[in-house]
Amino acid sequence: MFCATILTVTRRGGDTMLNNLKLRIKKDLEELLGKQFNAELSIIVEEPKKAELGDLSIPVFSVVKQLRKPLPQIVEIVKETLNQIPDSGYFAKIDSVSGFINITLNRAMFAKLVVEDFNESEDYGTSDIGAGKTVCIDYSSPNIAKPFSIGHLRSTIIGHSLGNILEKCGYKVVRINHLGDFGTPFAKTIYAYLHWGNEEVVKQNSVEELVKLYVEFNEKAKQDKSLDEEARKIFSELEQGNEIYVKLWEYIREESLKDYMKVYDLLGVRFDSYNGEAFYNDKMQRIVDELKEKKLLVKDQGAMIVDLGDDIPPALIQKSDGSTLYITRDLAALFYRKNNYHFDEMLYVVGNEQKLHFTQLKRVIEKMGYDFAEDIHHINFGLVLQDGKKMSTRKGKIVKLEDVLDEASGMSLDYINEKNPGLEDKEQIAESIGVSAVVFNDLKNYRTNDFEFNLEEMVNFTGQTGPYLQYTSVRIQSILDSADSNETTLNYDLFEGEHYFEILKNISQYVDTIIKTKQEYAPSILAKYLLKLASLFNSFYAKERVLVEDEIERNTKLHLLKMTKDILNDGMRLLGMQVILKM
RNA sequence: GACCCGGUAGCUCAGCAGGAUAGAGCUGCGGCUUCCUAAGCCGUCGGUCGGGGGUUCGAAUCCCUUCCGGGUCGCCA
Numbered sequence: 001m002f003c004a005t006i007l008t009v010t011r012r013g014g015d016t017m018l019n020n021l022k023l024r025i026k027k028d029l030e031e032l033l034g035k036q037f038n039a040e041l042s043i044i045v046e047e048p049k050k051a052e053l054g055d056l057s058i059p060v061f062s063v064v065k066q067l068r069k070p071l072p073q074i075v076e077i078v079k080e081t082l083n084q085i086p087d088s089g090y091f092a093k094i095d096s097v098s099g100f101i102n103i104t105l106n107r108a109m110f111a112k113l114v115v116e117d118f119n120e121s122e123d124y125g126t127s128d129i130g131a132g133k134t135v136c137i138d139y140s141s142p143n144i145a146k147p148f149s150i151g152h153l154r155s156t157i158i159g160h161s162l163g164n165i166l167e168k169c170g171y172k173v174v175r176i177n178h179l180g181d182f183g184t185p186f187a188k189t190i191y192a193y194l195h196w197g198n199e200e201v202v203k204q205n206s207v208e209e210l211v212k213l214y215v216e217f218n219e220k221a222k223q224d225k226s227l228d229e230e231a232r233k234i235f236s237e238l239e240q241g242n243e244i245y246v247k248l249w250e251y252i253r254e255e256s257l258k259d260y261m262k263v264y265d266l267l268g269v270r271f272d273s274y275n276g277e278a279f280y281n282d283k284m285q286r287i288v289d290e291l292k293e294k295k296l297l298v299k300d301q302g303a304m305i306v307d308l309g310d311d312i313p314p315a316l317i318q319k320s321d322g323s324t325l326y327i328t329r330d331l332a333a334l335f336y337r338k339n340n341y342h343f344d345e346m347l348y349v350v351g352n353e354q355k356l357h358f359t360q361l362k363r364v365i366e367k368m369g370y371d372f373a374e375d376i377h378h379i380n381f382g383l384v385l386q387d388g389k390k391m392s393t394r395k396g397k398i399v400k401l402e403d404v405l406d407e408a409s410g411m412s413l414d415y416i417n418e419k420n421p422g423l424e425d426k427e428q429i430a431e432s433i434g435v436s437a438v439v440f441n442d443l444k445n446y447r448t449n450d451f452e453f454n455l456e457e458m459v460n461f462t463g464q465t466g467p468y469l470q471y472t473s474v475r476i477q478s479i480l481d482s483a484d485s486n487e488t489t490l491n492y493d494l495f496e497g498e499h500y501f502e503i504l505k506n507i508s509q510y511v512d513t514i515i516k517t518k519q520e521y522a523p524s525i526l527a528k529y530l531l532k533l534a535s536l537f538n539s540f541y542a543k544e545r546v547l548v549e550d551e552i553e554r555n556t557k558l559h560l561l562k563m564t565k566d567i568l569n570d571g572m573r574l575l576g577m578q579v580i581l582k583m
Numbered sequence: 584g585a586c587c588c589g590g591u592a593g594c595u596c597a598g599c600a601g602g603a604u605a606g607a608g609c610u611g612c613g614g615c616u617u618c619c620u621a622a623g624c625c626g627u628c629g630g631u632c633g634g635g636g637g638u639u640c641g642a643a644u645c646c647c648u649u650c651c652g653g654g655u656c657g658c659c660a
Contacts, residue, residue, distance in 0.1 A: 049602095049603065071640095099603085143660075277660090301658080312656085316657045352653090352654060352655090354655090356587085356655055357655095357660085415622070448588070449589070454594090463607090464607070474620070475620055
């Protein structure tokens with residue numbers, strides 16, 4: 001009877017069953033107790049810290065306070081009331097310990113619900129919170145003519161992963177690589193190429209050579225201040241459509257993109273649009289005009305600015321020489337996206353250091369009188385550190401992401417040669433492990449924090465790492481491969497066992513975890529969840545033999561394993577990791 | 584100087600819409616393989632939750648203050 005209700009609610013709300021149960025208990029208790037005492041009460045239903053205490057827990061201190069009755073009396077009243085609610089059929093036991101009422105569920109009954117829900121669901125973990133909504137994500141967005149460094153890693157994988165997670169929640173996702181293919185730095189490269197560049201050499205090794213030229217420019221500019229002036233002039237002319245510069249621009253952009261695609265292929269990252277800053281070159285005047293019309297633009301020290309109030313600095317829209325700035329192009333991009341993709345949310349996966357820029361961007365939109373400022377989210381993230389310092393260079397050289405990925409793959413291969421030398425497709429698998437290790441190492445850390453990039457730790461591939469997840473999945477796969485798959489009935493009583501139930505409970509929380517991950521735009525939430533699930537399985541594996549004689553027991557275990565593996569694989573996919581079958 | 588972010592075990596990090604004895608991984612130490620992949624599992628050592636006040640029955644979590652580290656603050660992106 002209740003199964004039906006719960007399953008319906010699950011489909012509709014996208015919550016896990018355990019969470020649903022919590023919410024219902026909360027609501028029912030508040031209603032019944034409220035009626036009884038004519039008071040508005042807020043009941044907390046949580047999970048006890050220690051599993052031995054029970055499956056659900058209700059601290060009653062606040063009730064004691066509000067109703068001004070002795071604690072033991074309140075405990076009795078709440079217990080009594082708990083027995084009256086419709087869900088009480090799920091309770092196997094209700095205890096109380098020093099102000100906490102602990103409920104132990106009828107685990108077999110609960111397990112049946114979870115298993116049935118899993119079986120009936122086509123893609124477990126999906127929800128409809130994003131149905132009919134579109135989200136644009138601006139991520140990766142490297143600056144052209146520079147190597148794809150470790151610094152671009154975070155934006156790329158956080159953005160990619162969030163895209164996957166949003167799709168899982170039913171959103172339509174538009175992935176945008178807002179290439180930094182414009183601006184003064186770019187003009188510097190053009191100047192250097194024209195003056196000191198060698199066409200043949202650049203053709204051979206384009207990006208590397210272009211970077212050399214850019215560096216050379218900056219070194220010479222230190223001596224000769226007029227060079228910066230020259231670059232600004234070139235940029236201004238490029239903006240006006242100077243043919244030579246435009247042609248050069250196209251060439252450099254093409255070559256750089258080719259280089260980046262190698263990394264994107266390695267990571268499995270794809271975009272719907274590669275429209276970079278330059279794309280908006282002819283779309284900015286409209287913005288400037290509109291700002292003028294709305295009397296928001298003022299001249300200040302020769303530049304055109306929008307005043308944003310006392311708490312933040314004004315936004316610089318136009319330089320003294322009339323050329324545009326970063327925010328001008330971002331405004332143009334924003335309106336273009338709003339008009340073409342009709343987004344419900346616009347996410348910018350960009351580092352912490354640009355916080356002010358996005359605050360200004362939102363404020364300008366508000367000042368212009370648009371209501372979608374609140375749909376703009378800066379998905380900020382911290383630095384990648386090495387030995388506590390920003391990891392952009394190593395021995396003075398920029399750390400290329402490709403090199404890091406190669407290094408990780410190489411280490412994986414060493415490990416395979418040591419552990420499983422006979423493995424087929426070793427190189428391919430080593431690459432999957434290495435790349436995924438780097439990806440996971442990033443995503444397991446909470447976004448906004450800086451994190452330590454520790455190659456040493458990745459050499460070990462042990463503990464809270466990508467390979468740990470892959471290994472767990474592979475282990476399960478291996479068992480499933482060697483088992484006959486004609487499933488019969490399951491013995492739900494087995495789920496009374498702690499190590500069974502813990503896994504099952506986690507499985508039931510998958511949807512919730514994904515939704516929370518979306519709400520906080522924090523893939524680390526999903527990453528930590530997967531580690532927990534993998535860890536629970538590995539403990540189970542050490543304790544229980546799966547392929548036992550008893551058919552029903554065997555099938556029950558196999559089914560638990562299959563659910564676990566499906567979630568691990570799906571979760572890894574959402575994070576942008578690669579799922580492998582053997583290692 | 585102003586604003587923002589961080590400070591939890593030797594190291595890397597969870598926990599922070601207040602709740603039970605503060606958790607993981609790594610490292611160290613000690614165990615586990617006649618049996619489904621030991622990249623695993625189990626045990627153990629290790630903490631004034633930066634310091635000091637306050638609110639509360641109860642604070643790592645909320646408020647104030649202070650110290651330390653990082654970021655940002657008009658013609659870069």
